[in-house]
Amino acid sequence: MTDTLQPTTRALMVQGTTSDAGKSVLVAGLCRVLARRGINVAPFKSQNMALNSAVTQDGGEIGRAQAVQAQACGIEPSVHMNPVLLKPNTDVGAQVIVQGKALADMNAVGYHNYKKVVMAPIMESFTLLQQQYQTIIIEGAGSPAEINLRDNDVANMGFAEKADVPVIIIADIDRGGVFAHIYGTLALLSKSEQARVKGFVINRFRGDIKLLESGLEWLEQKTGKPVLDVLPYLHGLMLEAEDAINCQQVEAADHQLKVVVPVLTRVSNHTDFDPLRMHPQVNLQFVGKEQPFPAADLIIIPGTKSVRSDLVFLRQQGWDKQIQRHLRLGGKVIGICGGYQMLGETIADPYAIEGEAGVSRGLGYLSIATTIEKNKCLQQTKGTLTLPNQTPVTVKGYEIHAGVTQGVSANAPLQLTDGPDGQLGCDNQVFGTYLHGIFEQQAGCDAILRWAGLEATQTPDFEQIREQGIDRIADTIEEHMDLSALWPQWADQFTR
Secondary structure (H helix, E strand, O other): OOOOOOOOOOEEEEEEOOOOHHHHHHHHHHHHHHHHOOOOOEEOOOHHHHHEEEEOOOOEEEEHHHHHHHHHHHOOOOOHHHOOOEEEEEOOEEEEEEEEEEEEEEEHHHHHHHHHHHHHHHHHHHHHHHOOEEEEEOOOOOOOOOOOOOOOOOOOOHHHHEEEEEEEEEHHHHHOOOHHHHHHHOOOOOOHHHHEEEEEEEEEEOOOOOOOOHHHHHHHHHHOOOOEEEEEOOOOOOOOOOOOOOOOOOOOOOOOEEEEEEEEOOEEEHHHHHHHHHHOEEEEEEEOOOOOOOOOEEEOOOOOOOHHHHHHHHOOOOOHHHHHHHHHOOOEEEEOHHHHHOOEEEEEOOOOOOOOOOOEEEEOOOOOOOEEEEEEEEEEEEEEEOOOOOOOOEEEEEEEEEEEEOOOOOOOOEEEEEEEEOOEEEEEEEEEEEEEEEOHHHHHHHHHHHHHHOOOOOOOOOOHHHHHHHHHHHHHHHHHHHHHHHOHHHHHHOOO
């Protein structure tokens, strides 16, 4: 391998010194930079571990980060952009999803052994993308220097070696220790892997770059690798998190509606609440273990990968009693997906899909009963939402659930392409739905916030906010990075 990318390789992999170093963000930004110049580009992540997922048009499930990266490319997400998705359901086990479909639940040791097998569909997906696109921007997972995970690795250097792709390594200087992170990561790689690394990116830098220059010179001398870019800290950047909950909230002079979201142990698709975080009239608070609910107008019970066990957790925190008191004082409650199931009468898991087989008593605010089935519902959908004393509005989103719910009436508040969904109960104080993404459209968000008590809504365009976030990353990369050094075959397109 030479010091520049080869046109025949047509791929670049971004690995990180740690989790949350900025891999997902850098991949999204690079995808947008290339797409702006008419280069047909796609994202790829061989293995993703996250409870934030997205549904493709053909009903497959992938990591949400890859769906956002596909948006940065201006293309539809595909299951081949994330051929392996791991969705943790216990501290030592996860549901393994291969090319969009749930394969099995495995413990950590079982999956580690299975990685020898799963490399085949990973390479199949990567090859298919290479046949369709001019270049692929690949995201690693965690760190390539995790000694205990290097055997049978499919997510970092194991994949890079198999696919024969060049690598850049990104590190987060805001955490401290950036030079040790980079130097130590490189030192723990094999000789062939070290040769594959083309340079480093330092992320989230604050301050005067002159104070960093001596360190950059030292790093380049010690490693023989260039520092390709120092990216500044982007305050207020809005881009959906791969897995960690983002509590950052838009600044507003007067939050008018107080919203509380309890953080369940297996909370999933908490990106549902990003539009509320960015809403100037909403004060959104996530409440964790052993924390009481603050005073609120609206409580939203989120989705979860393990509904029955998280229902036990919710009761252990005393949150069921706090929800009861909240409703008695006139507050509103929403349940989304797993949260919707919890609001019903019972949740049955006869096939032990999410844990031990059995039946759990729900919170009892909605007259529905749910059974966890073997086949998962995965679909994009749209329709109309009608809430009391409001004009019907158009909504769209996606469904990811194994539960089949009985008791939904023909005149349910949501009329979707595949039938009625959701229920209103408890004198119209409680609303439940399977529809993820319901807050992302202005009309739907307005309707729900009005129902919750916000009279004059000023909901921003969340899609525009997301696009602005991607563009902001791309603009920063274009300003600071020598793109011609990464893609000499397209140098003339970067200098136009």
